[in-house]
Amino acid sequence: MKKRIFSGVQPSGILTLGNYLGAIKRFVELQEDYDAFYCVVDYHAITVPQSPESLKSQIAHAACFMLGAGLDPAKMTLFVQSDVPAHTQLGWIMECTATFGELSRMTQFKDKSQGKESVSGGLFTYPALMAADILLYDTDVVPVGEDQKQHVELCRDLAERFNSRFGDVFKVPEPLIPEKGARIMSLQDPHKKMSKSDPNPAAYISLADSKDDIVKKIRRAVTDSGREVAYNPEEKPALANLITIYSLCSGKPVEEIVRAYEGKGYADFKQDLAEVVVETLAPIQARHDSLMADGSYVDVLREGARRAHEVSSAVLKRVKEAMGLSVFVDPAGVRI
Numbered sequence: 001m002k003k004r005i006f007s008g009v010q011p012s013g014i015l016t017l018g019n020y021l022g023a024i025k026r027f028v029e030l031q032e033d034y035d036a037f038y039c040v041v042d043y044h045a046i047t048v049p050q051s052p053e054s055l056k057s058q059i060a061h062a063a064c065f066m067l068g069a070g071l072d073p074a075k076m077t078l079f080v081q082s083d084v085p086a087h088t089q090l091g092w093i094m095e096c097t098a099t100f101g102e103l104s105r106m107t108q109f110k111d112k113s114q115g116k117e118s119v120s121g122g123l124f125t126y127p128a129l130m131a132a133d134i135l136l137y138d139t140d141v142v143p144v145g146e147d148q149k150q151h152v153e154l155c156r157d158l159a160e161r162f163n164s165r166f167g168d169v170f171k172v173p174e175p176l177i178p179e180k181g182a183r184i185m186s187l188q189d190p191h192k193k194m195s196k197s198d199p200n201p202a203a204y205i206s207l208a209d210s211k212d213d214i215v216k217k218i219r220r221a222v223t224d225s226g227r228e229v230a231y232n233p234e235e236k237p238a239l240a241n242l243i244t245i246y247s248l249c250s251g252k253p254v255e256e257i258v259r260a261y262e263g264k265g266y267a268d269f270k271q272d273l274a275e276v277v278v279e280t281l282a283p284i285q286a287r288h289d290s291l292m293a294d295g296s297y298v299d300v301l302r303e304g305a306r307r308a309h310e311v312s313s314a315v316l317k318r319v320k321e322a323m324g325l326s327v328f329v330d331p332a333g334v335r336i
Helices: 017-030 052-068 086-097 100-104 107-113 121-135 146-166 211-219 237-250 254-260 266-294 297-323
Strands: 004-009 035-040 076-080 141-143 174-176
Touching (some): 004 017, 017 052, 017 237, 017 266, 035 052, 052 076, 052 297, 076 297, 086 121, 086 146, 107 121, 107 146, 121 146, 146 174, 146 297, 237 254, 237 266
Parallel strands (some): 004 035, 004 141, 035 076, 141 174
8 A cells, every 4th residue: 555645835926946846846756656645735825915816826827837747637636725624624723732832933934924024823823734734634754845844843743742642643744855956946045945935036937937038047047156067065055056956857967967067167057057947847838838728627626625625534533533522513525
């Protein structure tokens, strides 16, 4: 029997090359070996203000880019978080299991709230909802980047605490962190993660960017001092990031790429990198456009929500019974 895997993508903007290389590309590979549940986590997106029109569009684009990248409905389950009622129901239970101190120590909250005049309560408590997302599917492993490892550790702590109080209810998941590529950095600041919410559009490559935009952004990407194309994350973090992108897009080892540019400068390297990125994204963009045009992704999400509800409602019932909460009425069905 295959182990189960769960992960999600937030539709807070058009997905980036970092989202693809750091997460979605791995999702496609992992669907072959795991019982995979993948989620467009739209409740997480509303921890900051979103316009209804934009959010609706971003959910559709996220699903189509994920499917366009190679997720296969015959091999995995893809659904939208808000279509499955158990997520918010268990989310509240996890909020009541977590402590204020635990949530206040989450580094992502500190980063995302820094410098803001107003911060929603949801931004503070969303790691509890993330824990619920994972635990609802009896998840064995969670593919995450290094920056999300802390949230999976909190999830494990909450599951173990709940189990110690109420019995063996939750499966305790393990994080699955790749050796490389889990954290693609900004093209303008190699010390910041590439993010679709970056105010500088030159800092990231959107999966919807045109060929011309991709070429311009890579040409303008910051590099380090010197001319030698060498992989040294400590001394040349900007160049190391670009070489990592090249390696993940082309499938070539870092060492092979470095050897290919011996005696050449950054300009040649960037020109070839741009071509590799364009070639990588072109078929994904074509499939995305086709799915958006014919609307077939909607049926995928409907069937995904049906299966996700089937699994998650059974886990939620188990949780409620263990706690002494009412189970006289089955959890509400998925409203399609």
